[in-house]
Amino acid sequence: MANSLLYTKLHDLMRLIPTFIVATILSSLSASAAIPPGYYDAATGKSGAQLKSALSHIIRGHTRYSYDYLWTSYTTTDRKPNGTVWDIYSDIPDGTANGNPPYVYNFGTNQCSNTPGYENGCYNREHSFPKSWFGANETDTMYTDMFHMYPVDSYVNTRRNNYPYGKVTTPNWTSENGGKLGICTYPGYTGIVFEPRDEYKGDLARTYFYMATRYESRIASWETLDPYGDAVMNGTSFPCYETWFINMLLEWNASDPVSQKEIDRNNEIYNTYQHNRNPFIDHPEYANSIWSSTPATILEPSSYPVNFSAHNLHLQWSDAIGGVLPDGYLIRASSVGYDAIPTPVDGIPVPNSVTDKNVLYGLQEVWFSNLTPNTIYYFKIFGFTGTGTDINYKLDSSIPQIQQRTLR
Secondary structure, three states, X not given: OOHHHHHHOOOOXXXXXXXXXXXXXXOXXXXXXXXXXXXXXXXXXXXXXXXXXXXXXXXXXXXOOOOOOHHHHXXXXXXXXXXXXXXXXXXXXXXXXXXXXXXXXXXXXXXXXXXXXXXXXXXXXXXXXXXXXXXXXXXXXXXXXXXXXXXXXXXXXXXXXOOOEOOEOOOOEEOOOOOEEEEEOOOOOOOXXXXXXXXXXXXXXXXXXXXXXXXXXXXXXXOOOXXXXXXXXXXXXXXXXXXXHHHHHHHHHHHOOOOHHHHHHHHHHHHHHOOOOXXXXXXXXXXXXXXXXXXXXXXXXXXXXOOOOOOOEXXXXXXXXXXXXXXXXEEEEEOOOHHHOOOOOOOOOOOOOOOEXXXXXXXXXXXXXXXOOOOEEEEEEEEEEOOHHHOEEOOXXXXXXXXXXXXX
């Protein structure tokens, strides 16, 4: 289940597996932790067309759902932490998980098939890679492929129409979140395009890399099905797209790095629905390896780290199992003893601090930093469901505990 969805589930908590592995070796958390072991092994050591073909073989043959079922899948693939629709054509990210949109939609209540003549009327299903470009009907795989199907404002969807994405300097029309429609000013194309917000350009670039890869055996035949698709596609299986479009997508891929939203959506589509992944979310560097004629120069770091210290402890565990899973864990520490570790109280969340860490289910590790050197620390882990005043800690039976000494 995607991290942004964990707080919407109501659970009781099963017994935690008391398996702590404590180490003092530094490491970093990575989004790749959710990638199944060996998933991309067949792509190792490849580049260019060979890498693209290897990835195509890995992700093809996914489970297909109906067009109507998208209304259901959106409730988990495109759900904000506050439960509303994550509409990339209206959202204005402000540094919080829920963003700062000019309007919001509720699942089911605000969905529609008929578009009103104004923005903020309802949301529908957007083929970010327009369906007229591939000429398929509802029974074809790409028609309902969730990796390019987003819930968006219905009116903005109609204004975008089947125009390519591009760069607009002087818009003819601007959406409430800043999306722009007008003549393309990106070098190489001067037709009408739609430019999304900067924060979602990388999302859409990686969507188009996915489409070129997933449908490698078919995309060459799509070039002339629609004049706007012809402006983007070049009638080949590789490189698939016109040079101007590839250059723009690579820029967007670099300027808007993979977000937690994309990671969560990728994991949800893989785990719950289609059982394939978008390789360019897991490995955004694949895009340059495939399409860039001048791979990005890898520069050495500008400086060394500071406050180099061994006074940190790294804790790992195996997630709880059973019919009811935790939303996360509270790990509490004390340098006095186990009895000095306070027991949390249901309904009262504990904020993160030097001795208290909240970790989402699935991460299975945490660092405690800035500890006193040459000191024994005692740890307990409490599973919980819910959040805020609804938080519910597991406090019965034996609470897993461990001790470890920091280095001198």
